[in-house]
Amino acid sequence: MSIPFIDLQAQRKVLGEKVSLAIQAVLDRGDFIQGQAVRTFETELAEFTGAAHVVSCANGTDALTLVGMAENLGQGDAVFVPSFTFVATAEAFSLLGVTPVFVDVQPDTYNMDPASLKQAIIDAKQSGLSPRMVVAVDLFGQPADYDQITIIAKENDLIVLADGAQSLGGEVKAKKVGTLADYTTTSFFPAKPLGCYGDGGAIFCENGEKAALLTSLAQHGKGTEKYDNVRIGLNSRLDSLQAAILSVKLSVxxxxxxxxxxxxxxxxxxxxxxxxxxxxxxxxxxxxxxxxxxxxxxxxxxxxxxxxxxxxxxxxxxxxxxxxxxxxxxxxxxxxxxxxxxxxxxxxxxxxxxxxxxxxxxxxxxxxxxxx
CATH class of the missing domain: 3.90.1150.10 (Aspartate Aminotransferase, domain 1)
Structure with missing residues (x-):
């Protein structure tokens, strides 16, 4: 008997007809882009995590890039990234012209080492870079040490972004991932703990103005008028079919x-x-x-x-x-x-x-x- 590394078909059997019915509902409505299922899922995910705002997008990499865009990161800026992670954590910011500075991890949790972060900030300043953001990755599902990372970030006026691509559902002292940093991003790649049947991502934040900005950036930089795009943005939307599937999966x-x-x-x-x-x-x-x-x-x-x-x-x-x-x-x-x-x-x-x-x-x- 072949043993699957991750068994999505076993989950499919448990969910039964619920996924098919959710997909059929989208097909019947015909609202495939930014439809009812997307708004419903964003609301459900905010309730699950306790986050004030959830902005969905096309994938976890875009989620990271959109945060960088919302904070106007660019040439000469430094973001601090653990060296032991998937490439998207650095790639998302390199695309904006930002310099990723690689930080070591703790040998027991594989998450960012606060002592290494402190030294990396000193190094970046000495090299002429402008430190802007810490991107802590919750590797394998365990949240990073946000208590220590946040202290260091505040001392250096840095934004903290939690890359929660692997940790959605994780907690620190009963606080859920999605509420542990200034921003949190996640991925709905099929193999993730909460995965769809294609690709998708989301950003969590507490600031309503930043959430509105992220929504605009994810939709070509749209303004209040449909064809008045007020900023440079991306085409990064979670489609309605994937949102409907994710709502069913979120229920279990x-x-x-x-x-x-x-x-x-x-x-x-x-x-x-x-x-x-x-x-x-x-x-x-x-x-x-x-x-x-x-x-x-x-x-x-x-x-x-x-x-x-x-x-x-x-x-x-x-x-x-x-x-x-x-x-x-x-x-x-x-x-x-x-x-x-x-x-x-x-x-x-x-x-x-x-x-x-x-x-x-x-x-x-x-x-x-x-x-x-």
């Missing part, structure tokens, strides 16, 4: 998060004596986008599991500072050793809410067999 999302936690706990209880398992800080809740092990002989375990029909994934095999397109961007003067080592040692196991216990036992046994 809280339950799915609980199920992800059960899977994570079973993995950890069975494997923590053999291999480094994920560390979640006290008072934090992970959305468990990934369940990621850490070991020196990563490739050997990956091959061992593949022989037994168990898929794995490496997120990410190369830190951003090593990637060809970003090798000329500045790196914090103290280096990003934790990021570079993590890229050599991480390995993610199958993780989704519908991972049956017998399949999980099969995965656990295979890992245990590797260690003899």
């Amino acid at each position: 999302f809280a339950e799915e998060l609980d199920k992800r936690q059960v899977v994570a706990d079973r993995y950890t209880n069975a494997l923590h004596n053999l291999v480094t398992t994920p560390f979640v800080k006290d008072g934090y809740r992970s959305a468990w986008a990934q369940y990621t092990l850490r070991l020196e002989n990563r490739d050997a375990l990956k091959a061992h599991l593949a022989e037994r029909g168990i898929p794995t994934a490496v997120y990410y095999p190369m830190p951003l500072n090593k990637q060809t397109g970003y090798q000329n961007d500045p790196v914090v003067s103290t280096g990003v050793a934790a990021s570079e080592l993590a890229a050599q040692e991480v390995l993610s196991l199958p993780m989704h809410p519908y991972l049956e216990s017998d399949v999980q036992d099969q995965i656990i046994t295979a890992v245990q067999d590797f260690y003899g």
